[in-house]
Amino acid sequence: MHSFSAQQRTACCGRASTSGRGLAPRPSHCSRVLRTVCAAAPALEHLGSPATRRAFLSVGVNGDDLIRATRMEPKLLTYAPERVHAIVGLLLDLGLTGSDLGRVLLRYPQAFQLPLETHAQPVVDFLREDMRLEPADVRALVTRFPFILGMNVKGQLRPQLAYLSSLGVPAESMPELVLSRPLVLGPGIETVITFLRRNGVARNQMHRLLRSYPLDYRVHFKNFSAAAPGSSSSGGRTRGLDSL
Numbered sequence: 001m002h003s004f005s006a007q008q009r010t011a012c013c014g015r016a017s018t019s020g021r022g023l024a025p026r027p028s029h030c031s032r033v034l035r036t037v038c039a040a041a042p043a044l045e046h047l048g049s050p051a052t053r054r055a056f057l058s059v060g061v062n063g064d065d066l067i068r069a070t071r072m073e074p075k076l077l078t079y080a081p082e083r084v085h086a087i088v089g090l091l092l093d094l095g096l097t098g099s100d101l102g103r104v105l106l107r108y109p110q111a112f113q114l115p116l117e118t119h120a121q122p123v124v125d126f127l128r129e130d131m132r133l134e135p136a137d138v139r140a141l142v143t144r145f146p147f148i149l150g151m152n153v154k155g156q157l158r159p160q161l162a163y164l165s166s167l168g169v170p171a172e173s174m175p176e177l178v179l180s181r182p183l184v185l186g187p188g189i190e191t192v193i194t195f196l197r198r199n200g201v202a203r204n205q206m207h208r209l210l211r212s213y214p215l216d217y218r219v220h221f222k223n224f225s226a227a228a229p230g231s232s233s234s235g236g237r238t239r240g241l242d243s244l
Contacts, residue, residue, distance in 0.1 A: 051081040055088055056105070060098020065105055073109035086116040087149075090124065095139040108146040120149045126157050133175055145182035160185050167193065168207040177211055184210060 056066050070076045091101055104111055114120050127133045127141065127148075142149065151157055161174070164184060169177055178185060193206060201209065 049077060049079075049081060052077050052079055052084050055081055055084045056101070059088060059092065059101060061102050061105065062099070065102035069105040069109045072106070076105075076109050076112070079113045083115065084112045087112045087114060087120055090116060090120055091142065094124065094142060095135060096143060100139070100143045103143055104146040108150070111146050111149045114150055119152075122153045123149050123151060123157070126153045130158065130161065131175055131178065133179075137175065137179055141179060141182055145185075148182065148185060151185070156187070157185060160187075160189070163190065164207075164210075167210070168204055169210065170207075173207075173211070177207075181210060 053066070057063065088101065091104065096104070111120070124138065124142075127138045133141065148157075164174065164177070165171070183189070196206070196209070197203060
């Protein structure tokens with residue numbers, strides 16, 4: 001896990017973190033980080049915990065991104081600094097940059113309140129060990145689809161992987177599929193697959209469809225239930241799609 005000294009924290013953040021944990025920018029961009037902190041300070045100084053603010057700004061997260069994220073998630077800067085530091089440290093260990101962290105913030109700010117040991121770290125271990133993703137691929141997936149950090153490995157990710165295998169996705173093709181269509185790991189895929197099967201797509205063709213067609217697995221099909229065969233809309237057509 002990344003860490004830095006009290007002296008470094010003082011140089012980049014104005015004073016040392018009382019939590020004893022923090023992430024240091026490289027000396028080569030320390031001045032740029034200081035500019036980011038100073039520029040964002042007036043707009044953020046009245047929001048949340050100073051330690052939580054510094055946890056983001058001191059690693060190069062853009063101040064504007066942090067402000068936008070707090071509008072999306074007003075509780076963001078009240079998150080426990082210890083949890084924020086732990087998640088930021090994990091993401092830096094994966095190779096994410098300050099701008100990558102900004103993308104994660106804007107897509108899934110709640111990631112930074114996740115318990116490291118019971119949520120985020122097991123997900124990273126799953127991507128490395130179960131899916132055998134390369135480090136660069138883990139970084140790319142987490143940056144693009146940070147919601148995965150909040151998913152349960154035993155209750156969601158492993159069953160979803162087994163479900164994809166049951167659709168005919170070869171094990172060697174699984175990393176490519178997940179990297180190109182990360183939403184296949186989400187819960188919506190079963191509804192979409194059931195809908196497609198009821199409209200004549202053979203089960204043994206599903207894996208080709210999953211890889212070649214950019215389906216949105218988060219959609220809701222109005223008047224359709226994956227659990228009730230007679231409940232799809234008349235004529236087999238979707239009467240409406242509502243994204244989450």
